[in-house]
Structure formats: structure tokens, C-alpha cells
Amino acid sequence: MATSANELYGSPRREISVILPVRNEAAHLEEAVSAILSQDFQGKLEVILAIAPSHDKTEAIAQAMALSDSRIVIVLNPSGRTAAGLNLAINISEYSIIVRVDGHSKIPSNYLTQIVEILGETGAVNVGGVMAAIGENIFERSVARAMRSSLGVGASRFHTGGSAGSVDTVYLGAFRKEALVAIGGFDERFTRAQDWEMNFRLRASGGLIYFDPRLVVTYRPRSSVSALARQYFEYGRWRRVVSRRHEGTINYRYLAPPFTVLVSVFSVLLGTIFSPIFLLPVLVYAIFILLASFAIAKSIGEVVSLPLILLTMHISWGMGFLTSPNSLAP
Numbered sequence: 620m621a622t623s624a625n626e627l628y629g630s631p632r633r634e635i636s637v638i639l640p641v642r643n644e645a646a647h648l649e650e651a652v653s654a655i656l657s658q659d660f661q662g663k664l665e666v667i668l669a670i671a672p673s674h675d676k677t678e679a680i681a682q683a684m685a686l687s688d689s690r691i692v693i694v695l696n697p698s699g700r701t702a703a704g705l706n707l708a709i710n711i712s713e714y715s716i717i718v719r720v721d722g723h724s725k726i727p728s729n730y731l732t733q734i735v736e737i738l739g740e741t742g743a744v745n746v747g748g749v750m751a752a753i754g755e756n757i758f759e760r761s762v763a764r765a766m767r768s769s770l771g772v773g774a775s776r777f778h779t780g781g782s783a784g785s786v787d788t789v790y791l792g793a794f795r796k797e798a799l800v801a802i803g804g805f806d807e808r809f810t811r812a813q814d815w816e817m818n819f820r821l822r823a824s825g826g827l828i829y830f831d832p833r834l835v836v837t838y839r840p841r842s843s844v845s846a847l848a849r850q851y852f853e854y855g856r857w858r859r860v861v862s863r864r865h866e867g868t869i870n871y872r873y874l875a876p877p878f879t880v881l882v883s884v885f886s887v888l889l890g891t892i893f894s895p896i897f898l899l900p901v902l903v904y905a906i907f908i909l910l911a912s913f914a915i916a917k918s919i920g921e922v923v924s925l926p927l928i929l930l931t932m933h934i935s936w937g938m939g940f941l942t943s944p945n946s947l948a949p
Contacts, residue, residue, distance in 0.1 A: 633662030644722030747789025748834025855939025
């Protein structure tokens with residue numbers, strides 16, 4: 620019979636270290652930290668900001684907040700790598716529950732209280748909920764629609780919602796510190812997908828990763844096509860790295876974007892060189908994109924924006940996956 624995390628580590632204590640890897644987050648950092656400090660959680664709390672070199676006033680804002688509230692702790696992350704910043708924060712954390720929050724996300728007032736309850740009820744080593752993408756303008760709102768739809772990002776419950784239960788990975792995550800330390804923390808070779816890779820090791824060590832839809836975190840989407848393309852290209856590259864490192868971690872959902880890229884390229888080439896009949900696959904995909912845009916959109920502006928956004932997300936992810944070099948995280 621499997622041993623639960625509660626049996627291994629005991630029931631979670633009401634003490635939380637919230638860790639944020641932060642870089643170029645001047646626009647949202649104060650809001651993110653304020654949401655953490657205004658929780659209804661009754662217990663010990665600290666907020667650790669791992670500050671990477673930034674081109675805006677992120678560090679100055681962080682230092683000012685730390686001076687105004689002793690619960691805020693700053694650690695510098697000179698490499699700028701997210702995994703390194705997370706490990707630096709974990710290493711200086713005082714408490715037994717580690718809750719990851721990003722500098723452009725916002726947690727509801729009962730988030731930390733619910734985390735303690737869910738960790739205790741489930742015996743999980745990591746729990747997480749819904750990545751609730753919310754935009755501030757028409758482009759961001761359209762990206763948010765795509766990110767919360769299975770037509771845009773597949774059927775991951777942390778994107779689209781669903782019933783509570785065991786999953787492969789969760790958004791951000793709230794961890795038992797002992798479990799994180801036991802597997803060596805985050806792999807600092809991973810620029811992206813470090814959470815997926817770390818959750819794989821937690822599961823391999825017998826830990827339960829648990830999704831609960833009551834945990835809802837506001838996420839701010841990218842605000843331009845170029846930024847969105849870079850984000851999803853990197854997602855694809857690093858998801859391929861995980862699949863190379865850990866056999867059996869790939870499925871049809873991850874293969875769909877690279878397959879779409881390959882089929883579309885060959886469709887256009889063969890249709891141009893030999894016969895227009897070969898253009899049929901790419902035309903079918905174009906129709907799918909248009910129909911998906913109408914299905915997802917809630918306004919005329921979103922109908923207009925979503926075809927480009929869906930194309931950008933699918934093609935960038937697929938290209939990243941296909942071109943991911945073996946030299947990444949050797």
C-alpha cells in the first residue's frame with residue numbers, strides 16, 4: 620500500500636513561504652504582492668522575491684515593498700533563470716509549505732487558506748488550480764480566450780478547468796518543502812517547462828500532484844504577437860527537452876502542433892509544385908482556425924483577433940518542438 624505525503628511528512632502546518640521569481644514585472648509586481656499580503660490566511664507567512672536583472676524598475680519597487688513590510692524578503696538572482704530564482708528562494712525559505720506565485724499573477728484572498736486545506740485533505744505533495752488568463756485590452760482578452768480553450772491549448776485542466784483529481788502537472792503549484800528538497804528542487808538547466816519536469820520527478824518518487832478547480836489564479840497574457848510567438852516557441856522547445864529526458868511523457872496533445880506544422884508545410888509545397896489538390900490539408904486547417912475563432916470569441920473584436928492568435932500559438936509551439944536542439948539541457 621502506497622504511503623501518503625501526510626504519513627511521510629505529517630499534516631501540513633499553517634506556515635507558508637510564498638516565492639516569486641521576478642523579472643521586468645514593474646507593471647504588476649505591487650498588485651501581485653498586495654494580493655498575497657492581504658490573504659485571509661491565519662498563520663505564519665513570508666514572501667520571498669527572487670529578483671533577476673531587469674530593464675525596468677522591478678528591483679526598486681521590490682526594495683521599497685520590503686522596507687515597508689518585514690514579511691517581504693529579497694534574494695538576488697543574478698543568472699536571471701527562473702529555476703535558479705525558485706531554488707534560491709526555496710533555500711532561504713523558513714516554512715514547510717512553498718507556494719509559487721508569479722509577478723504577473725494575482726491570487727484570490729482565500730488562496731493560501733485553501734491550499735493548506737487541500738494539501739491536508741489529499742496528502743498531495745503539490746496542488747494547483749486554474750490559470751485564469753484575463754486580458755486588459757482586446758488583444759490580451761483574445762489571447763486569454765485562446766489560453767482557456769481546448770481549441771487553443773489542448774485539454775489541460777489547469778487551462779480549461781475540470782474536476783478535482785490527480786494530474787501530471789499544475790499551474791504554479793503549492794508544495795510540501797520536504798518533498799521538493801528530497802528531489803533536489805528545480806532543474807536549473809531548464810529555461811522553460813521546469814515545473815513540468817519537476818512534477819515528473821515528484822510523481823516518480825511516489826508523490827501525488829493534485830488539481831483543484833477552487834484554486835483560481837489570475838494570469839496576465841502577453842500583449843503582442845511577437846511576445847506570444849516567443850513564449851509558445853520556447854514552450855515547444857522545452858517540452859521536447861522533457862520528452863527526450865523522460866521517456867513516455869509525450870502524448871497526442873503535444874504532438875498535434877508539430878504535426879500541424881509539418882502537414883501544412885508539405886501541403887503548401889506539394890500544392891505549389893504539383894497540384895492544388897495537395898492544398899486541401901492546409902485549407903482544412905485554415906477552416907478549423909476560423910471555426911475555432913467563432914466558437915471561442917465573445918465579441919466581434921475577438922473574432923477578428925483570434926485567427927492570428929491561434930495560428931501564432933499553434934505554429935510557434937510546433938516550430939519550437941521540431942527545432943529543439945539536443946544541446947538544450949544536456
